[in-house]
Amino acid sequence: MTDVHVRILVVEDEPQMQKFLRTSLAAEGYRVIEADNGRDGIDFARTHNPDLVLLDLGLPDIDGMDVTKALREWSNKPIIVISARGREDDKIRALDLGADDYLTKPFGTGELLARIRVAVRRAVHAGQERPDPELTVGELRVDLDKRRVFVADREIHLTPNEYRLFTVLMKNPGKVLTHRQLLKEVWGPAYATQTQYLRVYMVQLRHKLERDPARPRYLVTEPGVGYRLKAE
Numbered sequence: 374m375t376d377v378h379v380r381i382l383v384v385e386d387e388p389q390m391q392k393f394l395r396t397s398l399a400a401e402g403y404r405v406i407e408a409d410n411g412r413d414g415i416d417f418a419r420t421h422n423p424d425l426v427l428l429d430l431g432l433p434d435i436d437g438m439d440v441t442k443a444l445r446e447w448s449n450k451p452i453i454v455i456s457a458r459g460r461e462d463d464k465i466r467a468l469d470l471g472a473d474d475y476l477t478k479p480f481g482t483g484e485l486l487a488r489i490r491v492a493v494r495r496a497v498h499a500g501q502e503r504p505d506p507e508l509t510v511g512e513l514r515v516d517l518d519k520r521r522v523f524v525a526d527r528e529i530h531l532t533p534n535e536y537r538l539f540t541v542l543m544k545n546p547g548k549v550l551t552h553r554q555l556l557k558e559v560w561g562p563a564y565a566t567q568t569q570y571l572r573v574y575m576v577q578l579r580h581k582l583e584r585d586p587a588r589p590r591y592l593v594t595e596p597g598v599g600y601r602l603k604a605e
């Protein structure tokens with residue numbers, strides 16, 4: 374069972390999906406708030422202050438993309454998009470608008486719950502007053518004060534750009550980061566479309582940090598979308 378006080382707002386209009394989500398989340402101890410259209414979704418986010426939002430895109434009134442945009446004007450709570458739209462363009466758009474993650478329907482309970490755990494953990498971590506100077510994901514560790522990187526306690530030397538890219542990923546474990554988001558963070562807004570930079574640097578990082586760079590355990594590709602630092 375998970376933290377009983379975590380409240381999840383589910384914005385979804387299909388009765389079968391509503392039932393699936395309600396049952397899976399309640400069984401795990403989450404409190405569920407439900408909205409079956411976009412406007413109620415936005416309203417309930419304000420009135421109920423949920424810890425996380427599960428958001429369908431195809432809603433009867435306004436599109437889930439617009440709900441994401443509206444929520445991000447004032448809220449930084451995690452948003453996980455759940456949608457039958459599996460196109461790369463849709464994923465990229467939702468993530469660029471500020472969604473934290475994207476699950477394509479149909480998906481299993483296990484994956485849904487894992488993504489929720491990661492998103493909630495990240496949000497709690499991000500809300501801490503004093504940022505932890507050290508970040509750890511599995512065998513990977515970074516000391517942000519001393520700018521030192523370790524794999525299973527072995528120190529690894531990274532170039533400044535490799536280090537910046539790696540720390541952006543380490544600060545967002547489990548979250549899909551689009552090419553655009555990573556390029557803007559590491560190289561600046563003028564480089565937002567230079568995806569070849571990312572490919573080159575990701576190959577280098579995998580060679581330095583992964584046991585088997587061809588089958589990365591941590592630095593995984595989200596095809597056509599971006600990268601994710603796998604947290605579990």
Ligand code: CA
Nearest residue numbers: 386429431432
């Ligand atoms: Ca729908």
